[in-house]
Amino acid sequence: MYAQLVETGAKRLKTLEEMSPEEREFQEKVDAETKIEPKNWMPEGYRKTLVRQISQHAHSEVVGMLPEGNWVTRAPTLKRKLQLMAKIQDEAGHGLYLYSAMETLGADRDEEIEKLHQGKAKYSSIFNYPTLNWADMGAVGWLVDGAAIVNQVVLQRTSYGPYSRAMVRICKEESFHQRQGYQILLDMMREGTEEQKAMVQDAINRLWWPALMMFGPHDDESPNSQQSMAWKIKRKSNDELRQMFIDQTIPQLEFLGCTAPDPDLKWNEETGHYDFGEINWQEFYDVLKGNGPCNRERINTRKKAIDEGAWVREAAVAYAKKQKQRAQAA
Amino acid sequence: MTQAEALKEYLLRLADSDMILGQRLCELCGKAPALEEEMALMNVALDLVGQARNWYEYAAELIDDGRDADKLAFRRDAHNYRNLLLTEQPNEDYAVTMGRQFFFDVWHYFTLKSLTGSSDERIAAIAAKALKEATYHLRRSSEWVKRLGDGTEESHQRMQDAIDILWRFTGELITPDDTDRVLAEAGIGPDPDQLATDWRGMVNEVLTQATLTPGAEDAWMYMGGKHGEHTEHLGFILAEMQFLQRAYPDATTW
Numbered sequence: 001m002y003a004q005l006v007e008t009g010a011k012r013l014k015t016l017e018e019m020s021p022e023e024r025e026f027q028e029k030v031d032a033e034t035k036i037e038p039k040n041w042m043p044e045g046y047r048k049t050l051v052r053q054i055s056q057h058a059h060s061e062v063v064g065m066l067p068e069g070n071w072v073t074r075a076p077t078l079k080r081k082l083q084l085m086a087k088i089q090d091e092a093g094h095g096l097y098l099y100s101a102m103e104t105l106g107a108d109r110d111e112e113i114e115k116l117h118q119g120k121a122k123y124s125s126i127f128n129y130p131t132l133n134w135a136d137m138g139a140v141g142w143l144v145d146g147a148a149i150v151n152q153v154v155l156q157r158t159s160y161g162p163y164s165r166a167m168v169r170i171c172k173e174e175s176f177h178q179r180q181g182y183q184i185l186l187d188m189m190r191e192g193t194e195e196q197k198a199m200v201q202d203a204i205n206r207l208w209w210p211a212l213m214m215f216g217p218h219d220d221e222s223p224n225s226q227q228s229m230a231w232k233i234k235r236k237s238n239d240e241l242r243q244m245f246i247d248q249t250i251p252q253l254e255f256l257g258c259t260a261p262d263p264d265l266k267w268n269e270e271t272g273h274y275d276f277g278e279i280n281w282q283e284f285y286d287v288l289k290g291n292g293p294c295n296r297e298r299i300n301t302r303k304k305a306i307d308e309g310a311w312v313r314e315a316a317v318a319y320a321k322k323q324k325q326r327a328q329a330a
Numbered sequence: 331m332t333q334a335e336a337l338k339e340y341l342l343r344l345a346d347s348d349m350i351l352g353q354r355l356c357e358l359c360g361k362a363p364a365l366e367e368e369m370a371l372m373n374v375a376l377d378l379v380g381q382a383r384n385w386y387e388y389a390a391e392l393i394d395d396g397r398d399a400d401k402l403a404f405r406r407d408a409h410n411y412r413n414l415l416l417t418e419q420p421n422e423d424y425a426v427t428m429g430r431q432f433f434f435d436v437w438h439y440f441t442l443k444s445l446t447g448s449s450d451e452r453i454a455a456i457a458a459k460a461l462k463e464a465t466y467h468l469r470r471s472s473e474w475v476k477r478l479g480d481g482t483e484e485s486h487q488r489m490q491d492a493i494d495i496l497w498r499f500t501g502e503l504i505t506p507d508d509t510d511r512v513l514a515e516a517g518i519g520p521d522p523d524q525l526a527t528d529w530r531g532m533v534n535e536v537l538t539q540a541t542l543t544p545g546a547e548d549a550w551m552y553m554g555g556k557h558g559e560h561t562e563h564l565g566f567i568l569a570e571m572q573f574l575q576r577a578y579p580d581a582t583t584w
Binding site for chain 1: 369
């Protein structure tokens with residue numbers, strides 16, 4: 001996942017009558033569930049919204065490697081180390097795959113990454129929280145990948161073909177990560193020492209609310225949501241997705257023998273869903289604006305990697321050019 | 331030294347070298363010069379730690395003192411580690427990272443190639459699988475040494491500096507000791523002379539193509555990793571890598 005608050009440029013939705021013939025044809029195609037492909041005509045707003053959403057998603061995969069990189073050098077066993085390394089490698093792969101999908105819309109990967117480094121592009125707020133103990137590697141897999149999957153399973157039906165296809169592939173790997181994450185926690189809760197169990201609960205306490213924030217603000221506070229839904233870039237509302245996530249996660253939480261840091265959390269017989277407390281939206285917007293615990297570190301690390309790697313990339317280009325010249329001369 | 335002792339010692343060298351180099355590559359997570367490199371570095375690291383696990387498992391069976399692969403990796407102190415000094419050297423810039431990888435990969439490739447014909451079937455089987463991975467690693471690091479060596483003026487200088495910095499750690503790769511000789515005679519390990527010839531041959535070939543100058547053959551060499559005498563770096567690597575196992579010694583599952 002990992003796209004929150006994607007700007008659509010829309011203040012309100014256009015009616016079919018207000019649309020140009022091209023727009024109308026496009027909207028009818030979307031309504032008929034025909035996938036939009038790179039060469040099809042599309043409204044500029046649709047293209048821009050998708051570029052924003054897919055690039056946010058790609059940035060999130062890449063920035064999301066950092067909180068895990070924080071523990072990959074300290075993973076406790078060979079098995080856990082290998083699993084975490086494979087997960088990180090998958091995420092780099094997802095990033096590449098998503099940037100490619102984004103480039104089918106005429107956007108440039110380097111330009112979008114530059115926007116990220118300048119603080120102009122977003123990535124999921126969750127990765128601005130620190131990973132403070134080993135159980136975070138389990139909780140990130142279970143809750144963060146779990147929240148991402150809820151969103152992405154729906155995005156498999158998103159209207160833009162290349163994005164939809166990327167989601168199908170990414171979902172498979174994310175599900176695997178989620179099960180692995182849960183297993184880390186389950187093993188510690190079942191066979192671990194008291195200290196290990198305390199680590200698990202501590203990780204859940206810290207990551208619970210940020211995971212719920214991953215779904216973005218309430219729908220009634222988001223005109224962008226409505227436009228994205230009309231274009232079928234988004235298929236379900238933020239609140240619907242958040243509720244789905246909570247409903248499926250609480251039984252897993254209980255099975256672990258852990259609790260959520262929410263006194264208002266309880267099963268509602270009438271609605272058939274869990275009720276839960278209000279998210280601290282001030283914190284959400286603070287983190288989104290750059291005032292989370294790790295915003296600065298995450299961006300600095302990424303920027304430093306790309307800046308300090310400039311000479312490496314330049315060398316690769318220069319070498320390729322020389323090789324080409326040699327081949328032509330031969 | 332008996333053959334059995336030599337074998338245990340040798341397996342730890344293979345395992346520890348893979349493990350420590352894999353650990354160094356893990357440190358680069360999120361810090362590579364391009365996203366493609368991010369993936370490739372983690373991929374190589376994953377191969378190396380996976381191979382380390384295979385060697386540790388076999389070593390644990392032969393050592394047979396109740397320690398498993400994880401105990402060997404996460405509960406031994408530096409003086410019991412047997413990795414090549416080259417593998418514990420810091421990442422520095424990408425030229426050093428790739429130079430270290432290249433020198434190691436050439437050694438690794440020829441070692442594994444020879445081990446596929448080992449009279450020890452278990453070793454031959456592990457090596458056969460590992461060789462496929464090492465072949466890719468070598469192709470990749472050779473390409474990078476050439477790109478950086480024959481790229482821009484800056485990259486050439488950096489790559490040459492990296493070769494000069496790392497050269498003194500390469501002697502250990504191709505200088506045999508009793509362990510190496512005992513196993514070579516038993517047909518278990520590689521022939522040391524052949525390994526040295528192959529290593530020099532390929533290193534010279536790639537460096538020449540990369541417009542780089544190798545160090546002198548009679549240069550002073552820093553050795554000791556194979557006997558547990560390490561550079562100052564290893565203690566810090568282990569302090570990080572073994573943190574959880576050391577901080578929570580009572581934990582039996584993770």
